[in-house]
Amino acid sequence: MTVILMLEILLWIYDGVWRPCQKSVLPSQTVIMAGSTSMEKFADMLAECYREKNSRVKVTAEFTGSSAGIQAVMSGRADIGLSSRPLTAAEKASGAAAYVIALDGIAVITDADNSVTALSTKQLADIYTGRIRDWQELGGGKQPIVVAGREAGSGTRSAFEELLGIKEYCYYANELDSEGAVLARIASTPGAVGYVSFDVLDDTVHALSLDGEEATAEAVKTGRYPLCRSLLLVTRGELGEQRRQVQEIFGYLQTEEGRKLICEAGLIVPDYQ
C-alpha cells in the first residue's frame, strides 16, 4: 500500500510539474481529453475514429473522473474535459465552459431473477431513502432490498439523486466506485437494486421500467424517461478561444458522422443540436 501511495505521489508530481513543462514543447497536434468514466466508450471511439479520419491530429483520452478531468483542463494538462455532471459555480467562476454533447439515460437495475419489473419514481425514491425495504411491498417476493449506488462525487450518483429529488437523503448499503462494479454487484446479489448508465447495460442484470417507460434511447430523447442527464465537453474559456484542432473536434461531432459515433457509443444525440 505504502508503495502504491508513493508511486501515486510521484505520479502526481510528474503530472503537476513535469508534464506541463513537457507539454509546452509537444507539438500542438495532440488533443488531450480527460474526465468521466461514464464517457469512456464515447471518448475512446472518438479518439480512434478521429485518428483514422485525420492522421495529423492525435486525440488521446484518459478517464480519471469528471472532477479530475475538469481540473486537468483548468490547469492546462488537458484540452477537453469530459464531464457527466454540470459545472459547479466555482468551476464556472474560474472560466470553464461546458457544451452538451450527448444525453445519457440512467437505468435502474436489479438482478435477473427479480420478479419486479416496473417501478414509479416515487417508489424508487422511497427505496433509496429507506422507506421501502422489502420487495414484498412492491409486489415481488419476500426479499430484503440491498440498495447499491455510486460513491459521493460521482456524476451518475449526483444526477440520479437530483433527478429523483432525494439529493443527500439516500441511505446506501453499498457504495461502489465504478459502473462496472455496480453491475457486478447487482448481478451477483439477489434482491439488490442499483443504477448505471445506459451504455454499460448487459444481460446479467435487468433494467426496470420507470413510470411506465422502458429504459430505451427513444424514451430518453422524447424526455419521457424520467432519469436522463446531459454529458458535457468542457474547455478552458469559450469554444472560440480554443486551438483550431480542438474546434475541429467540436465541429466533427456536429456532423452526421459524429452523431452516428455518439449513437454507437450507447449515448443519445439531443434533438436540438
Add this chain to the structure above:
Amino acid sequence: MDIGLQQSISDVSQGRQSQTLTGKRNHTRRIEAVAESIFTLCAFFAVFAVGAITLYMIANGVPAVYRLGFREIFFSSVWKPAAEDPSFGILYVILASVVGTVLAVFLGVPVALLTAVFLAEAAPRPLAAVVRPAIELLAGIPSVVYGLLGMMILNPLMYRLELWLFHDASTHRFTGGANLLSAVLVLAVMILPTVISVSETALRAVPDQLRASSMALGASRIQTIFHVVLPAARPGIVTAVVLGVGRAVGEAMAVNLVSGGAVNMPLPFSSVRFLTTAIVGEMGYAEGLHRQVLFTIGLVLFGFIMLVNIFLHRLLREEEG
C-alpha cells in the same frame, strides 16, 4: 654472468609486475569510489522519497483541517462531501479502520502464531515442506485476488448469514454480504503470512538449552512451548503482530471490493468504509474541499503507518539492547 643476467631480468619483470599491481590498485580504488557514490545516491533517493511524501502529505492534508476545523473533521460522523451544505466528518471512517484492523489481528494472530509454533516446534519435516511453501505463496498473492475471491465467495455466504440472523429485524439495512465482517475475514487471512514467517523466525531463535532444561525439569512438550519458548520469543512475536497491523491498516484493494463502501458505524454487519477505501473510492470524482479532505484522510493513514513503524523501531531496539 649468467646469474647476473637472470637477476636483472627478474628485476625488470618484478618491477613491471609491481607497476601493474599499483595500477590495478588505483583502478579498483576508482571503481570503489564510484560504486560508493552510487550507493550513497540510491540511499539518498529513498530518504528524498520519504521526505517528499511527508512534505506532500502534510502540505495537502493540513489545509482542509484549517478550513473546517479539527472537530468538524475528526469528531463528526456525518460524511456528505458532495451535498449543498457539505459535511466532512471522518470519525466513522477512522473507527472502521481501527476496528477492522484490531478484529483482523485478533482473528489472524492466534491462527498465525499456532501455525508458527507448528512449523518451528512440532511439524514433521515432510509436512512442514508442504505448509511452508503454501504460506509463502499466500504472501505472494496480489491483494486484488483476495478481494475478488472475497467478493465472489465470502460475500454471498455472508449474505446468507445476514438473512438468517436478521430475518425478522425491521431496522436492519441489508448489505448483500459486503460488510465489516467480510473485510475483517479477508484481512485476517492477508496478515497470516507476515505474522507466521516473522514469529517462526523468532521461535527458531530461542536457544535449544531452554527447551532442554524445561524438559529436564519434567515439563511436557506443550508446557515447554507455552511456558518457555513462547515467552522467550515474545519480542519477535510482538514485532510480527505489529507488522501484521501495518499490513492490515494499509490494505486498500481487497477491502474496497468486500466492505460495501458506505460510511457507517463499524458494526459487524454494516457496510463500512476504511481510510484506504475512502481515498481509493472517491479520489476520481472529488473536487475542491472534498478532494482536500481526502488528502487529510491520507495524512491520517500516513500517521497511523508512521505510528506503527515508530513502535516497531522501538521494539526492535529494545530487543537488541
